Amino acid sequence: MKFISPVPSAPIMASLLFALLANTTAAQAQTAPQTLYQALGSESGISQIVDEAVGIILQDERIKASFKETNIPRLAQLLKEQFCVISAGPCKYSGDDMKTVHQGLGINAAQFYALAEDVQIAMDKLTIPSATQNRLMALLAPMKRDIVSPRLKQ
Numbered sequence: 001m002k003f004i005s006p007v008p009s010a011p012i013m014a015s016l017l018f019a020l021l022a023n024t025t026a027a028q029a030q031t032a033p034q035t036l037y038q039a040l041g042s043e044s045g046i047s048q049i050v051d052e053a054v055g056i057i058l059q060d061e062r063i064k065a066s067f068k069e070t071n072i073p074r075l076a077q078l079l080k081e082q083f084c085v086i087s088a089g090p091c092k093y094s095g096d097d098m099k100t101v102h103q104g105l106g107i108n109a110a111q112f113y114a115l116a117e118d119v120q121i122a123m124d125k126l127t128i129p130s131a132t133q134n135r136l137m138a139l140l141a142p143m144k145r146d147i148v149s150p151r152l153k154q
């Protein structure tokens with residue numbers, strides 16, 4: 001009868017240990033927390049999203065009239081800074097707060113949702129995964145109370 005040792009031999013132990021470590025590393029890589037900034041593609045990814053979104057906004061019949069007198073390159077730059085900051089990126093936002101900027105513009109809720117939708121369309125075009133899109137939308141949504149004009153709230 002062949003004797004089977006209950007203790008694995010050294011080479012088997014070594015390969016078991018290796019497999020365990022390899023698995024741990026793979027699992028850690030999968031669950032490693034990724035900031036939204038990284039998920040959006042860092043500075044260049046955010047830059048593409050904003051440029052794409054601004055292009056869509058300026059053609060959107062629902063809201064384009066609001067931007068007739070806006071300095072668009074400046075707006076795009078400030079949106080890039082803002083998206084970077086709120087997604088935990090290494091940036092500084094140099095614009096004004098949302099309430100100060102938008103008060104008096106008479107923006108209603110439908111216009112707010114139209115702009116948010118345009119940002120989503122831009123992210124779709126750039127094949128940003130929907131889970132990542134939702135993370136950005138969740139950060140933009142609370143801005144509604146500062147952007148929509150009180151008298152026109154729907």
Ligand code: HEM
Nearest residue numbers: 063066067070078079082095096101107111112115140143
């Ligand atoms: C989540 C939604 C929105 C975000 C995150 C956002 C963000 C911004 C930012 C960062 C600026 C530049 C701030 C500055 O000039 O210091 C800005 C300006 C502006 N936004 Fe919004 N905005 C939003 C929704 C809207 C909507 C729905 C409208 C109108 C339909 C709008 C109209 C404008 C206009 C006209 C300006 C330029 C104001 C000026 O130059 O005096 N925004 N926005």
